[in-house]
Amino acid sequence: MVRDAMDLTYLTGQRPADTLKACTGDLTVEFLLVAQGKTTKKLRILLEENGQRTGLGTFIDDLLERRKLAGITSSRLITNPDGVRLSYAMLRNRWQESRAAAMQAAIDAGDSPLAHRIKQFRFSDSNRRRQAKSMT
Numbered sequence: 001m002v003r004d005a006m007d008l009t010y011l012t013g014q015r016p017a018d019t020l021k022a023c024t025g026d027l028t029v030e031f032l033l034v035a036q037g038k039t040t041k042k043l044r045i046l047l048e049e050n051g052q053r054t055g056l057g058t059f060i061d062d063l064l065e066r067r068k069l070a071g072i073t074s075s076r077l078i079t080n081p082d083g084v085r086l087s088y089a090m091l092r093n094r095w096q097e098s099r100a101a102a103m104q105a106a107i108d109a110g111d112s113p114l115a116h117r118i119k120q121f122r123f124s125d126s127n128r129r130r131q132a133k134s135m136t
Contacts, residue, residue: 001078001079001080001081001086001091001094002091002094002095002098004063004077004078005019005020005078005086005091005095006123007059008022008056008059008063008077008078009123011055011056011059012032012034012045012056013045014034014036015036015037015038016088016091016123016124017037017038017088018034018036018037018038019078020076020078020085020086020087020088020091021035021037021076022034022076022077022078023075023076023077024064024075024077025075027047027060028047029047029048030044030046030047030048031044031045031046031047032044032045032047032056032060033045047060060077063077067079067083070083071083078091095123099118099119099121102118103115103118103119106118
């Protein structure tokens with residue numbers, strides 16, 4: 001779920017909090033519709049361009065297929081394995097656990113410079129829009 005949240009945040013260029021609000025009702029064949037919480041901007045982010053799925057479109061197709069196989073029926077795109085929507089606090093806690101595990105793996109491998117870089121890494125609002133177009 002942390003990886004899915006990070007991938008969706010990266011591929012949309014949206015804030016993590018806005019990413020967690022994304023739901024199946026925000027999907028069309030060509031776009032992911034986003035209403036940003038902080039700026040209140042409304043965006044259409046491409047899922048398909050010139051008949052080809054974008055990286056985001058491919059990711060969402062895969063995510064929906066994995067959710068279907070797991071029996072998850074929640075409308076939220078990012079959920080825990082039981083289908084419960086992920087709150088920002090839940091994401092933050094799991095992110096910190098994942099980062100700590102990655103740091104420990106680097107330390108165990110004898111790569112303290114990598115462990116230091118992992119410790120400094122943040123998952124925050126610094127991720128910005130990539131393929132977004134303002135809605136008209």
